Amino acid sequence: MARKRPRDIQQLFGGQRLQRFTDFTEQYQRWQQQLQQCFVALQLSPLLAHCKVVSVRAHTLVLEASSAALASRIKLQQSRIITHFQDESTGHISRLEVQVRPKIHTPSPQPAEKSAQPTQNVEKNDDDTVAKLRQQAALCEEPLRSQLLALAAKYEKN
Structure with missing residues (x-):
């Protein structure tokens, strides 16, 4: 069974879903x-x-x-x-x-230190997209925040 090719990041953020999400976060x-x-x-x-x-x-x-x-x-x-x-x-x-909805007080996990990685040349579009992902993540609550940050980190490495 053939696997679908992964979508380009511009395809993911070029659609209406991101715009609807952005509009909702602004309204919120x-x-x-x-x-x-x-x-x-x-x-x-x-x-x-x-x-x-x-x-x-x-x-x-x-x-x-x-x-x-x-x-x-x-x-x-x-x-x-x-x-x-x-x-x-x-x-x-x-x-x-x-x-x-009572708030559950759970201890937050300590952030793991990042190992030093060599910087790679990333296209300007990818930098903008990563910045948008991080900006939207700052507006969201968990678990969406961590998912958006993980996606941003993934595209920073590439």
């Missing part, structure tokens, strides 16, 4: 900034470390909180949060949903 950042502004205005700033926007869909703002107690405090401010997000033209929001 705007939601997080709006949430931060809202919590500052409502004097709920201490909750920011334990709360984030998951999505905005079907006129519903979906937030994630790390505990039920925090979720209750957020729900008490529901109407003010909805008003803030509507004023910021996120779209018509009529509901607030708060999901409780």
Whole structure:
């Protein structure tokens, strides 16, 4: 059975998938900034470390909180949060949903030291693509972050 030839990196990033992903990450950042502004205005700033926007869909703002107690405090401010997000033209929001997802505190693995490798001449396009991969990885959470960084490292070696 013949194996398919691997795709060129330009084929991977030339399509619509990367653009959709980039658009989503930009929208996600705007939601997080709006949430931060809202919590500052409502004097709920201490909750920011334990709360984030998951999505905005079907006129519903979906937030994630790390505990039920925090979720209750957020729900008490529901109407003010909805008003803030509507004023910021996120779209018509009529509901607030708060999901409780406790954070698991696991020790982070120590990064392995890189061995000194000789530098290779890499085309400018590959450098740009690697930079884009690393930039997008910085915006993502695990496990996608590590996968994007691994892909960037793979193309840096080639």
